[in-house]
Each structure stands twice: as C-alpha cells, then as structure tokens.
Amino acid sequence: MYLYLSIEDxxxxxxxxxxxxxxxxxxxxxxxxxxxxxxxVTFFAVLLxxxxxxxxxxxxxxxxxxxxxxxxxxxxYSRGNKSLRNIWKxxxxxxxxxxxxxxxxxxxVIRGTPVVIQLxxxxxxxxxxxxxxxxxAILAFGINSGAYVAEIVRSGIMSIDxxxxxxxxxxxxxxxxxxxxxxxxxxFKNILPALANEFIVLIKETSVSGYVGLQDMTKGxxxxxxxxYSAFMPLIAVAAIYLIIVMFxxxxxxxxxxxxxxxxx
Amino acid sequence: MNDNVLIRVNDLKKHYxxxxxxxxxxxxxxxxxxxxxxxxxxxxxxKSTFLRSLNLLEKPTxxxxxxxxxxxxxxKTDINKLRMKMGMVFQHFNLFPHLSILExxxxxxxxxxxxxxxxxxxEAKRLLDKVALGDRANAYPSQLSGxxxxxxxxxxxxxxxxxxxxxxxxxxxxxxxxxxxxLDVMKDLARDGMTxxxxxxxxxxxxxxxxxxxxxxxxQIIEExxxxxxxxxxxxERLRTFLAKVL
Ligand SMILES: Nc1ncnc2c1ncn2[C@@H]1O[C@H](COP(=O)(O)OP(=O)(O)OP(=O)(O)O)[C@@H](O)[C@H]1O
Ligand SMILES: [Mg+2]
Numbered sequence: 001m002y003l004y005l006s007i008e009d010x011x012x013x014x015x016x017x018x019x020x021x022x023x024x025x026x027x028x029x030x031x032x033x034x035x036x037x038x039x040x041v042t043f044f045a046v047l048l049x050x051x052x053x054x055x056x057x058x059x060x061x062x063x064x065x066x067x068x069x070x071x072x073x074x075x076x077y078s079r080g081n082k083s084l085r086n087i088w089k090x091x092x093x094x095x096x097x098x099x100x101x102x103x104x105x106x107x108x109v110i111r112g113t114p115v116v117i118q119l120x121x122x123x124x125x126x127x128x129x130x131x132x133x134x135x136x137a138i139l140a141f142g143i144n145s146g147a148y149v150a151e152i153v154r155s156g157i158m159s160i161d162x163x164x165x166x167x168x169x170x171x172x173x174x175x176x177x178x179x180x181x182x183x184x185x186x187x188f189k190n191i192l193p194a195l196a197n198e199f200i201v202l203i204k205e206t207s208v209s210g211y212v213g214l215q216d217m218t219k220g221x222x223x224x225x226x227x228x229y230s231a232f233m234p235l236i237a238v239a240a241i242y243l244i245i246v247m248f249x250x251x252x253x254x255x256x257x258x259x260x261x262x263x264x265x
Numbered sequence: 266m267n268d269n270v271l272i273r274v275n276d277l278k279k280h281y282x283x284x285x286x287x288x289x290x291x292x293x294x295x296x297x298x299x300x301x302x303x304x305x306x307x308x309x310x311x312k313s314t315f316l317r318s319l320n321l322l323e324k325p326t327x328x329x330x331x332x333x334x335x336x337x338x339x340x341k342t343d344i345n346k347l348r349m350k351m352g353m354v355f356q357h358f359n360l361f362p363h364l365s366i367l368e369x370x371x372x373x374x375x376x377x378x379x380x381x382x383x384x385x386x387x388e389a390k391r392l393l394d395k396v397a398l399g400d401r402a403n404a405y406p407s408q409l410s411g412x413x414x415x416x417x418x419x420x421x422x423x424x425x426x427x428x429x430x431x432x433x434x435x436x437x438x439x440x441x442x443x444x445x446x447x448l449d450v451m452k453d454l455a456r457d458g459m460t461x462x463x464x465x466x467x468x469x470x471x472x473x474x475x476x477x478x479x480x481x482x483x484x485q486i487i488e489e490x491x492x493x494x495x496x497x498x499x500x501x502e503r504l505r506t507f508l509a510k511v512l
Contacts (some may be wrong), residue, residue, distance in 0.1 A: 073324070076283075085340060166322055167359035171373040171425060172349035181372060186363050 021233040027224050031237060034220025041137045041216065042203045048142025049202070050195065053149025056103045058179070060150070061157045063100035065165070066175060071097055103150070110147035116208040118144055123212035133214040137206065145202050152194045156187035189260055196253040200246050207242070217241065271333065271429060271460055272296040272319060278327030279314050279484075288314040289325070290484035296429070296462060301455045303471040303492075304464045306481035307507055312464040315481065316431050319462065320351040333428070349377055352422030356434040358414040360406040366393070366417055367402045370424045378425070385424070392420040396450050412443030416450050429460040436467060468512055472496055480504050 022028040070093045110118065122140040123133070130136065160183050168178035210219035221238035225231045272295065279289035288311045296302055304312045317323040319330060321337065321344050329338050337347055361369050370392070371385035380388075393399045396416040406414060415435055422430055435451070436444040448470050455461060455474045465471065471478050471492055478495040480488040480503075488501050496512075499505045 069324075089340075161357075161359075163355060163357055163359040164361065167353075167355065167361070169345075170320060170322065170348055170351075170353035170355075171422075172345045172377050173373065174345050177376065181376065182361055186361075189363065 017230060017233050020228050021224055021230060022237075025227075027227065030215070030220035030223050031217060031234070031241070034215055034217035034238075035241060037134060037209070037215060038203065038206055038217040041134060041141060041206050041209065041214075042199070044138040045141035045145055045202055045206070046199050048138065049145025049149045049198070052143065052146030053151075053153050056106065056146065056150035057153035057157060059096070059099050059103050060154050062175070063096050064158075067093065067096040067100065107147050107150060110144055111151075115141070115144045115205050116211055119208060120211055133209075133212060136212070137209050137214050137216075141202060141206055144205075145198060148201075149195065149198055152191050152198065153187070156191035156194075157183055159190060160186050192260065193253050193257045196249065196256060200249050200253075203245060203249075204242060269297040269299075270295050271298050271300075272462075273331040274319075274328070275331075276328040277315070277318060277325050277330060279311075279318060279323055280326045287484045289318065291328070292481075292484075292486055293328075294479065294486060294489065296460065298428075298460050299458050300476045301461045301463065301474050302477050302479060303475035304462065304479045304481060305466070305468070305471065305507070305511075306487075310481045311484040312481055313433050314484075316433050316462060316464050319429075319431055320348050320353060322353075345377075349373075349425050350428045352425060352427035352430040354415070354418050354422055354430065354432045354435050356438050358406075358411070358418045358438075360414055360418060360421070362406050365403050365405055366398070366409075369406070369417065370421045373421075374424050389420070389424055392423055393417075395453075396420055410443060411439045412446045415439065415443075415447045419447075419450055419454075423454075429462065430454065432461065432463040432465070434464055434466065436465065466511065468496070468508075480507065482507070 022031075070089075074090050074093050119137065119140040123136050127136050127139075157179075164182055164186065165178055168182040169175075173181065206216055207218040209216040210222060213219075215223070217238055221234040224234035228234070274292055274294050274296075277289050277292040278287070280287050290311075292311075292315055304315065306312050314323055318325050319332075325338055329336050331337070332347060332351070335342060335347075337344070360366075361372070364372060367386060367389055370389035371380075371382070374380040374385045374388070375382060390399060390402060393402055396419070398413060398416060398420075401409065401413065401417075406417070409417065419430075419435075432451070436447050439447065444467070448467060451461070451463070451470070452474050463470070463475075475492045477489060478492050479486055480495060480501070482503050488495060488499070488504050495504070496508065499508055
C-alpha cells in the first residue's frame with residue numbers, strides 16, 4: 001500500500017515537474033527554438049568548415065607536392081634570370097609559400113586554443129560592432145571546424161599513393177586535372193566517414209554558444225532551469241536530444257562506411 | 266642529320282643535395298623511331314631517373330632533351346602536351362582504382378584529346394581485344410591479376426596514341442608465371458614498330474627484341490650497342506661483372 005502510494009506520488013511529481021518545466025508558460029519553446037538555432041549554426045558552420053578545409057588542404061598539399069621543389073628550383077637556378085616568365089614563376093612560387101605559411105598559422109592557432117575562447121574573441125572583439133549572434137557563431141564554429149577538416153582532407157590527399165599522381169601526370173593531365181579526376185575522388189571516398197564525424201563533433205561543440213548569449217538548445221535548457229529552479233527535466237531533455245541526433249548520424253556514418261567498403265576496391 | 270631521331274639526349278644531369286648525389290652524370294644518346302632500347306644496370310645506377318627524365322617526371326638539373334626536334338627542358342615547352350605523346354608504364358601498374366578498366370583507358374583521350382565517349386570506348390575495346398582482355402572492360406582494377414593489370418596499363422598508355430612508350434621495370438612486381446604474358450604484349454608492340462625504352466632485368470627480352478642495349482652504372486652510360494655486342498662480347502669490366510651476376 002505504502003509502496004503503491006509512493007510510486008503514485010513519484011509519478012505525480014514527475015508529471016508536475018514536466019508541466020512546470022515544459023508546458024507552463026510554453027517553456028518547451030526554449031528547447032524547440034534552441035534546437036533550431038543549434039541545427040542552423042551547425043549546418044552552416046559545417047558547410048563553411050568544409051569549404052575552408054578543402055581550400056586549406058589544397059594549398060598545403062600543393063605546396064608539399066610541388067611548391068617545395070619549385071621553390072628550391074627557383075632559388076638554385078632561376079633567381080638571376082630576369083625574363084618576364086621567370087619573374088612570374090617566382091611570384092607564383094613565393095605566393096604559394098606565403099599562403100602555405102598563412103594556412104599553417106591558421107591551423108596552429110585554431111587547433112591550439114579552445115573553441116569557446118575563439119567564439120568569445122569573435123563576438124566580443126572581432127565582431128564587437130555586430131549583434132548578429134547566429135552569424136558570428138556560424139563564422140566562429142565554421143572557421144574552427146575548417147582547421148580540422150583541412151587536416152582530414154590533407155591526410156586523405158596524402159594517403160593516395162604518389163604513383164596515382166605520376167600516372168595521371170604521365171598521361172598528360174596537368175596538376176589540377178590530376179587532382180580533380182584522379183586524386184580527390186579517391187581521397188574523398190577515404191575521408192567521407194571522418195568528415196561526417198566532424199559534423200557530430202561540431203553539433204556538440206555548439207553547446208558553448210551560451211557564452212556569447214546565443215540561445216541554442218543548451219542555453220534554452222539552462223534558461224528553463226533558471227526559471228523553474230529544477231535542473232533535472234530540462235537538462236536531461238537537452239542531453240537526450242543531442243544523444244538522439246548524434247546516434248542518428250553515427251548510424252548514418254556506419255551505413256556510409258559499409259557502402260564504401262562494399263563498392264569496388 | 267637523321268630524320269628518324271625521336272629523342273636526343275645531351276649531357277643529361279640529375280644531381281641531388283647540391284651535387285653530392287649524381288643520379289645522372291652526363292648522359293648522351295639518341296633514340297630513333299622504331300627502336301626498342303633496353304636499359305640495364307645495377308640497382309641505383311640511375312635507370313629509373315633516366316627514364317623518368319625523358320617525360321620530365323624528374324626535372325633534370327643539367328643538359329638537354331630534344332623530343333621530335335623540340336627542346337623539352339626549356340621552360341617554354343608545354344610539358345603536358347609532350348607527355349601525351351610519351352606513354353609510361355610503371356612497375357606497380359598505377360591503374361586508377363576508382364575507375365573501371367574502360368574508364369581507366371578512356372579518361373585521358375576523352376578529357377585531353379576531346380574524343381567522344383563512343384570513339385574512345387571503341388578504341389579502348391579494340392586494344393583490350395588485342396591483349397585478350399576484351400571481357401574485362403567493366404571490371405575494376407582490384408578484380409584483376411598483376412599480369413592483367415600491367416597489360417591494361419600498357420593499353421591505357423596506348424589509348425593516347427603515343428609516339429614512344431617508356432617502361433620502368435614493367436615485370437618486376439609480377440609473380441613469375443605472369444611475366445610472360447606481359448612480355449608477349451611488349452613483343453607484339455615492338456613488332457608493330459612502336460618505339461620503346463625499357464628498363465628491365467629480363468635479359469631474355471633484351472636479347473630477343475632489343476634493337477639496342479644501354480648499360481648504365483653510377484649515373485653514366487658505360488656501354489651501349491646491339492644485344493649481340495653487349496651480351497656476347499662484353500669488353501667493359503663493369504659490364505662483365507654485372508652480366509655475370511644476372512645471367
Ligand atoms: N629524391 C632523391 N634524393 C636523393 N637521391 C636520390 C633521389 N632519388 C634517387 N636518388 C638516387 O639516385 C640514384 C639513382 O636512382 P634510380 O632510382 O634512378 O636507380 P635505378 O637504376 O632505377 O635503381 P633500381 O634498379 O633499384 O630501380 C640512386 O643512388 C638513388 O639513391
Ligand atoms: Mg629503378
């Protein structure tokens with residue numbers, strides 16, 4: 001009897017809690033709207049990250065593959081040669097070197113500092129004059145993700161045997177064609193799972209958006225907690241939603257990996 | 266001079282580490298149309314470097330290479346145009362694993378020579394039949410044996426209708442029982458008049474189809490001559506030592 005009543009009490013209190021935290025005052029909207037923000041920031045940050053990452057990876061691997069040698073060449077044989085063609089060649093080679101240095105700096109700084117600090121620097125310092133929090137978060141997380149994507153893509157390019165590159169060049173393809181037709185398609189297959197994983201990492205990382213007052217899902221749950229003085233319901237709900245999204249994507253990645261493994265080679 | 270000259274190499278040098286390593290140390294020779302030049306020599310003698318310099322996969326540090334009358338080491342040459350006319354076959358085949366056999370063979374003619382898909386595929390199939398692999402057109406490289414892969418690599422190069430084919434140890438990565446099928450394809454090519462430069466350890470091939478044999482050591486050409494001259498009456502001491510080891 002006593003036990004029965006206590007379970008009933010517990011269920012009732014659970015119901016009350018649920019009502020208090022989600023229904024009352026339409027508080028669930030904090031989480032729904034927050035989820036929208038989280039997804040929006042993640043989605044566009046991933047796109048930005050991939051674009052930036054591919055660009056950086058191509059600059060870095062181009063410099064590694066042909067830039068270094070061209071630079072040595074230029075230093076050893078062409079420096080004194082004042083023909084227009086040679087000056088142009090020197091300019092291109094040194095530009096590549098310069099951009100490679102910029103990329104390295106970018107990778108070092110971004111991967112060497114916490115993303116939440118980067119977000120705060122973006123919001124409070126770099127874009128202090130703007131109040132478009134979503135856009136700033138997209139930029140900050142996109143630029144952050146780009147550094148990790150760059151290393152994923154670069155390792156993908158570098159993992160392709162140099163013989164593939166030589167075979168392409170020996171047929172008469174130029175550097176860009178060889179990259180486009182031979183190297184990137186193979187590299188892409190290899191890194192697709194890692195790229196998908198980057199999305200999973202990013203969606204969790206956006207949970208620090210509250211530091212700049214952006215109301216993402218985490219912040220939404222936290223606002224409910226501060227209104228109702230009960231932490232359990234809102235925080236568990238938020239955690240569960242992250243978990244469901246991540247599990248959904250992990251499943252997708254696994255399926256993708258299996259598909260890729262089963263296809264030729 | 267001789268109209269038949271296809272490649273003229275003059276004092277070709279390839280130095281590494283500011284001259285500390287001389288992979289090529291002044292190579293001069295000419296290769297005429299229809300010749301099958303076989304390059305032999307001990308490991309590290311510069312055979313690959315020489316071959317790969319011919320299509321500028323290695324950039325020479327000195328000397329000149331003329332191909333069809335044009336100095337290809339000059340910075341004005343369009344390297345990519347030139348490579349279209351010089352096919353290359355690698356020790357490890359280097360087929361493109363993400364493309365089918367047919368795609369491996371047609372991608373370059375279609376993208377570079379702007380051939381139509383139908384024309385490129387017709388030509389590819391004709392060549393596939395020639396190497397008895399007509400039924401594998403839609404297979405992928407991973408589904409082929411080593412010997413089959415190398416035969417595909419050869420016909421892939423042929424699809425660009427090159428004026429010369431360069432081979433770097435085309436049978437060295439093959440199981441012994443597959444060497445013959447690849448050499449047979451190369452012999453057919455030689456018989457059809459294809460100009461070939463072949464780095465190989467297959468002395469039987471050199472004797473049988475080589476029109477000229479070049480013996481390299483220490484980045485230099487030590488001896489060159491007909492197979493008879495090289496194999497039957499080697500005068501040079503280093504060549505004799507080398508032949509004693511490989512024959
Ligand atoms: N990138 C490099 N840096 C320094 N030395 C090199 C480099 N590439 C080649 N060499 C040297 O150049 C020399 C010639 O090499 P090469 O590969 O042409 O020899 P090979 O005759 O083809 O030998 P093998 O029969 O083993 O294939 C070797 O001594 C090699 O160590
Ligand atoms: Mg070699």
